[in-house]
Every structure is written in C-alpha cells, then in structure tokens.
Amino acid sequence: MSSSHFVSHHRKDLSTEMIRTKIAHRKSLSQKENRYKEYERNRHFGLKDVNIPTLENSVLVNINETLQDLVPEKANIKPRSKKTIESDERKLMLQKYKEEKQLKKLKEQREKAKQGVFKTGVYRPDIPHFLLTNQNAMKLERQKVNLRS
Numbered sequence: 001m002s003s004s005h006f007v008s009h010h011r012k013d014l015s016t017e018m019i020r021t022k023i024a025h026r027k028s029l030s031q032k033e034n035r036y037k038e039y040e041r042n043r044h045f046g047l048k049d050v051n052i053p054t055l056e057n058s059v060l061v062n063i064n065e066t067l068q069d070l071v072p073e074k075a076n077i078k079p080r081s082k083k084t085i086e087s088d089e090r091k092l093m094l095q096k097y098k099e100e101k102q103l104k105k106l107k108e109q110r111e112k113a114k115q116g117v118f119k120t121g122v123y124r125p126d127i128p129h130f131l132l133t134n135q136n137a138m139k140l141e142r143q144k145v146n147l148r149s
Contacts, residue, residue: 012018127140
C-alpha cells in the first residue's frame with residue numbers, strides 16, 4: 001500500500017501541470033529576489049529634498065580635511081566615471097527645474113494677488129430695442145440720466 005502511494009506521488013510530480021507550476025513558482029521566487037536586490041541596490045540613491053536643511057555639508061568639510069592630511073595627494077584624485085558625471089548633471093538639471101517651477105508658481109500667485117478678487121453681481125442687460133415702446137424708452141433714458149447724476 002505504501003509503495004503504491006509513493007508511485008502515484010512520483011507520477012503526480014512528473015505530470016506536465018505539476019512541472020509547469022513548479023517552474024512558475026521558481027520563476028516568481030527569482031523575480032521576487034531580483035526585485036528585492038534591485039531595491040536594496042537603489043535604496044541609497046534617493047534624491048534629497050532641497051527644502052530640508054541638512055548639516056551634512058559642514059560635517060563633510062571636516063572629514064575631507066582629515067582625509068587630505070592622512071592620504072597622499074596623488075591618491076586623492078579619483079577618476080569619476082561617465083555614469084556618475086551624467087547622473088550628477090541630471091540631478092542638477094532636476095534641481096534647476098524645481099527652482100524654476102517654484103519661482104513660476106510664486107510669480108503666478110503675485111499676479112493673481114495684483115488682479116484682485118473676482119467680483120460677481122446681478123447682470124442686467126439692456127432691453128432689446130425691438131421690444132421697447134416709446135414710453136418705455138423715455139423711462140429708461142430718465143433712469144440712466146438719474147443714475148449718472
């Protein structure tokens with residue numbers, strides 16, 4: 001009885017559906033691992049918010065001075081790769097774009113403030129001439145004269 005159990009289990013494992021499910025499972029696991037590795041690798045390269053003040057600049061200056069004292073001058077010069085130079089340029093361009101966008105937004109706000117508040121009121125258009133009779137026309141002219149004075 002137990003031997004037949006193993007045989008049927010072995011046949012089940014060799015069926016095409018089972019093989020496909022195993023392959024799909026392995027593939028999804030490898031995708032998850034790759035995604036996690038990519039996330040971990042790119043995790044530390046996030047762009048910093050310009051509006052948040054940081055004290056890193058002052059700390060870095062002190063560290064660089066101590067490194068210059070300890071390491072010879074020739075070792076300090078490191079060739080920067082093309083990728084890092086391009087990424088720095090992109091970051092600078094992004095920074096400039098954000099600053100320009102902020103300035104544009106501020107200018108628009110100032111222009112809106114200069115224009116003043118949009119006022120609403122009751123719209124009373126003039127009565128069309130074909131509807132006017134002579135008596136109504138005389139009344140309207142008197143009202144306009146009274147309003148002007």
